[in-house]
Amino acid sequence: xxxxxxxxxxxxxxxxxxxxxxxxxxxxxxxxxxxxxxxxxxxxxxxxxxxxxxxxxxxxxxxxxxxxxxxxxxxxxxxxxxxxxxxxxxxxxxxxxxxxxxxxxxxxxxxxxxxxxxxxxxxxxxxxxxxxxxxxxxxxxxxxxxxxxxxxxxxxxxxxxxxxxxxxxxxxxxxxxxxxxxxxxxxxxxxxxxxxxxxxxxxxxxxxxxxxxxxxxxxxxxxxxxxxxxxxxxxxxxxxxxxxxxxxxxxxxxxxxxxxxxxxxxxxxxxxxxxxxxxxxxxxxxxxxxxxxxxxxxxxxxxxxxxxxxxxxxxxxxxxxxxxxxx
Amino acid sequence: xxxxxxxxxxxxxxxxxxxxxxxxxxxxxxxxxxxxxxxxxxxxxxxxxxxxxxxxxxxxxxxxxxxxxxxxxxxxxxxxxxxxxxxxxxxxxxxxxxxxxxxxxxxxxxxxxxxxxxxxxxxxxxxxxxxxxxxxxxxxxxxxxxxxxxxxxxxxxxxxxxxxxxxxxxxxxxxxxxxxxxxxxxxxxxxxxxxxxxxxxxxxxxxxxxxxxxxxxxxxxxxxxxxxxxxxxxxxxxxxxxxxxxxxxxxxxxxxxxxxxxxxxxxxxxxxxxxxx
Numbered sequence: 021x022x023x024x025x026x027x028x029x030x031x032x033x034x035x036x037x038x039x040x041x042x043x044x045x046x047x048x049x050x051x052x053x054x055x056x057x058x059x060x061x062x063x064x065x066x067x068x069x070x071x072x073x074x075x076x077x078x079x080x081x082x083x084x085x086x087x088x089x090x091x092x093x094x095x096x097x098x099x100x101x102x103x104x105x106x107x108x109x110x111x112x113x114x115x116x117x118x119x120x121x122x123x124x125x126x127x128x129x130x131x132x133x134x135x136x137x138x139x140x141x142x143x144x145x146x147x148x149x150x151x152x153x154x155x156x157x158x159x160x161x162x163x164x165x166x167x168x169x170x171x172x173x174x175x176x177x178x179x180x181x182x183x184x185x186x187x188x189x190x191x192x193x194x195x196x197x198x199x200x201x202x203x204x205x206x207x208x209x210x211x212x213x214x215x216x217x218x219x220x221x222x223x224x225x226x227x228x229x230x231x232x233x234x235x236x237x238x239x240x241x242x243x244x245x246x247x248x249x250x251x252x253x254x255x256x257x258x259x260x261x262x263x264x265x266x267x268x269x270x271x272x273x274x275x276x277x278x279x280x281x282x283x284x285x286x287x288x289x290x291x292x293x294x295x296x297x298x299x300x301x302x303x304x305x306x307x308x309x310x311x312x313x314x315x316x317x318x319x320x321x322x323x324x325x326x327x328x329x330x331x332x333x334x335x336x337x338x339x340x341x342x343x344x345x346x347x
Numbered sequence: 348x349x350x351x352x353x354x355x356x357x358x359x360x361x362x363x364x365x366x367x368x369x370x371x372x373x374x375x376x377x378x379x380x381x382x383x384x385x386x387x388x389x390x391x392x393x394x395x396x397x398x399x400x401x402x403x404x405x406x407x408x409x410x411x412x413x414x415x416x417x418x419x420x421x422x423x424x425x426x427x428x429x430x431x432x433x434x435x436x437x438x439x440x441x442x443x444x445x446x447x448x449x450x451x452x453x454x455x456x457x458x459x460x461x462x463x464x465x466x467x468x469x470x471x472x473x474x475x476x477x478x479x480x481x482x483x484x485x486x487x488x489x490x491x492x493x494x495x496x497x498x499x500x501x502x503x504x505x506x507x508x509x510x511x512x513x514x515x516x517x518x519x520x521x522x523x524x525x526x527x528x529x530x531x532x533x534x535x536x537x538x539x540x541x542x543x544x545x546x547x548x549x550x551x552x553x554x555x556x557x558x559x560x561x562x563x564x565x566x567x568x569x570x571x572x573x574x575x576x577x578x579x580x581x582x583x584x585x586x587x588x589x590x591x592x593x594x595x596x597x598x599x600x601x602x603x604x605x606x607x608x609x610x611x612x613x614x615x616x617x618x619x620x621x622x623x624x
Contacts (some may be wrong), residue, residue, distance in 0.1 A: 060535075062501070062504070062533055062534045062535045062541065063534060063535070064535045065534065065535055066534065082535050082541055083504075083506035083542070084501070084533070084541045084542035085471055085472075085502060085504040085505055085533065085534075086504045086505060086506060086542070088506060089506070111470075112470065117471075143374070144379060145379045145453055145454040146453075146454045146455055146468070146469065147453045147454055147457065147467075147469055148457075148467070149421075149455055149467065149468070149469030149470040150455070150470075152468055298579055312585045316449075316450075316451065316453070316457070317453035317454065317455070317457070318448045318449070318453075319448055320381065322437045322448040327489075
């Protein structure tokens, strides 16, 4: 198993989350797992799967631009004992083949690990058809589906190993591209379903997933400079929710903010809110995410700024709300 | 009244200008990159459609009887925007905003009838079905108009296309003309190595389509094909093309599906097309 070190977190970062899974983790796993299979819908080269394809030709299949067929084939293989990874862009993966995912992987609980790349608005000028703004919402609603979003490329690597060690379907939502910002500088304890506290504070809690974790950390730094003490939680597992960790967070802070590169409808923030609504007494929640709208295509950085998803904007809005609630 | 030779000459000049415009837009897009290979394979197709075959008037963008170009292979966008400029829908200044933040000319077209853009494409395999709805509407209302749908060959991997291919003849929708840009490449390699299409013409004929095959870079051949019809049947034109056609280092090169042009590459490409950079 490849462990994170100061050196290889930089390699992972360069490869990005997707490249770390397909270029590093899976070739390693394939050595020990005879029953490992990797399927793609014509994005093998883009996913960094060229090395895997040449090293393990019998374990690799490109089904062409046919996502529904890919999921169906994955299910068939998994039903006979394979551990199958299936990948394409998050939007096409979760939407074109949603029913196959729901009725094959969810309903029949097959061992297929879905890797959806370019979550959020990473596809920039390719526009709305290529954005995944609702994939977490869709995957969350499928019974038996584990929903994950790595904060950085090193975490993506660890997730690949972790999902091989669990039985049943999982969705790994990849965010960012090459040169993914680094959150973890070395080894740490990663477990599916166990949220990670990256920073301890006591006034406000920022709960983030994916590359927004990096923004949340920067926002927390800016808030410190304003005299506000914040906690930052990496909620890498959106389903099942780490309710024990969330309960502690909600008890100890007077304001929480969820931050995701996903619609404010149905994503990680909604998952937290649904659970929080069951508590008799909980702090108010701010939702940072993408709006419920199809806007004009633009570069990712431009869009994130437009939607208030940069650290300075997040910090500023939190500060304003903190003052409103008498903080 | 133009002779046939004059039409062909005019459309050849239009195609050459469109290639130059495509390169300029792509270079201007900087590190965003652009779909150059896919655009170059359908330049002549769009020149013939926008320069001669389609009936439309930029001063009447909502006219119900306007012919429609519906890009299912929406990553033909560089060729489409160039054709729209050539035929009066867009200005040169607007083309220069391609993939600049704030633009309405993104990497896939977004529906905007005022600029002649009929469909927000980008997700493969969906537009043919859409064109069935447009054609069904025209048939029911007795409106004379044609829908020209551009499909990629790799795109034919998508099952939703085949629902539409089965359905159109059953609905007797003869005013749909599909053009398949058969450049034999998709992202991960040659189409025939990934999901072989086999005898595509035979497949579509058995479904009930009137099918013709042409050289997609031969304007004369295409003009002839667009003039042929078989009563009661939708039409499919299989255009054999070269991905990246017109620029030596892009021809048949899978890596030019979506890529960034360097200064040197831009200058070389422009010089091959006989334009100053």
